[in-house]
Amino acid sequence: MDDVRSSYKAVIKEICEFAWSSLSETELSFAARAYYYFSIQFRENLLAARNLYPDDPQLAKLLFEECDTANLSPWPGVAAENERMDHDDFMRRVLQLSVMDPKLQHTVDAAGYQYLAKVRSATCYTRATSIRTYEDGGLENVFRAILRAQHWENPLLLGFRHFLVKHIGFDSAPEGGHGHLVQNIAPDESVGNLWAEFRNLLVASVPGLTRVVPMSTVTVLQAGQAPSLPCQ
Ligand SMILES: [Fe+2]
Numbered sequence: 001m002d003d004v005r006s007s008y009k010a011v012i013k014e015i016c017e018f019a020w021s022s023l024s025e026t027e028l029s030f031a032a033r034a035y036y037y038f039s040i041q042f043r044e045n046l047l048a049a050r051n052l053y054p055d056d057p058q059l060a061k062l063l064f065e066e067c068d069t070a071n072l073s074p075w076p077g078v079a080a081e082n083e084r085m086d087h088d089d090f091m092r093r094v095l096q097l098s099v100m101d102p103k104l105q106h107t108v109d110a111a112g113y114q115y116l117a118k119v120r121s122a123t124c125y126t127r128a129t130s131i132r133t134y135e136d137g138g139l140e141n142v143f144r145a146i147l148r149a150q151h152w153e154n155p156l157l158l159g160f161r162h163f164l165v166k167h168i169g170f171d172s173a174p175e176g177g178h179g180h181l182v183q184n185i186a187p188d189e190s191v192g193n194l195w196a197e198f199r200n201l202l203v204a205s206v207p208g209l210t211r212v213v214p215m216s217t218v219t220v221l222q223a224g225q226a227p228s229l230p231c232q
Contacts, residue, residue: 007192012138015199016145018209025151026101027208030108032160033095034205037112038198039088041119041127042134043067049128049185058181062135065170065178072166078159087163094159111204118197122190130194132185135178138195140171 023031046066050059065071067086073079078093085093119127143164152161171178202209 008133008195011195011199016141019211019213020145021148022213023149025153027206028149029156031206033108034201036091037115039091043086043088045127045130048124049131052128062181075162097159098154098156108205111201115197115201126188126190129185129188130191132182132187133191135182140168143168
């Protein structure tokens with residue numbers, strides 16, 4: 001378990017150390033588009049986990065808070081008061097809030113389809129157990145890193161930020177948080193490959209993530225430190 005953990009945690013660390021704080025509004029919008037593809041496989045993997053552990057009440061609760069849920073509603077132009085939807089559908093609607101360069105959009109979509117094909121070629125067991133690594137602090141750390149970005153001006157990015165801030169709350173809640181709901185699942189040794197594919201998707205979609213940023217300009221949000229960002 002420790003070997004498994006260190007392999008995927010190294011990739012998470014790499015993603016967190018990307019130059020999020022240096023991204024322009026356009027680059028961050030493409031990162032949001034890349035994340036949409038992650039959110040599709042997240043839902044699919046969660047359903048795989050439910051199929052693998054059909055009697056796990058914790059997983060049932062997690063599914064209830066990620067799929068067909070109103071816990072991100074309302075949001076302007078995306079979700080009406082109490083409107084229920086899957087979280088990837090929320091992201092799909094968010095992407096429609098601002099116009100993107102069609103050529104660059106095509107690049108991200110091509111990388112996204114390739115990413116989904118690779119994730120879908122993993123075993124059901126790997127996909128199901130990836131949920132432990134996503135919910136047990138992995139995504140929370142990635143989301144805190146993304147929130148280091150400086151430019152959130154357009155409606156698409158405001159919607160993406162709402163998604164990120166709300167999810168940090170869902171995952172880290174001391175009682176009944178998503179991190180607690182996945183403790184019965186032990187990640188498969190191949191789960192690091194899924195994280196590596198996510199890293200590759202991000203870099204293919206936003207090459208600027210690998211630019212070198214002087215450390216003095218980087219503000220790091222520590223685990224447990226709430227982002228000082230407005231959230232409706
Ligand atoms: Fe979650």
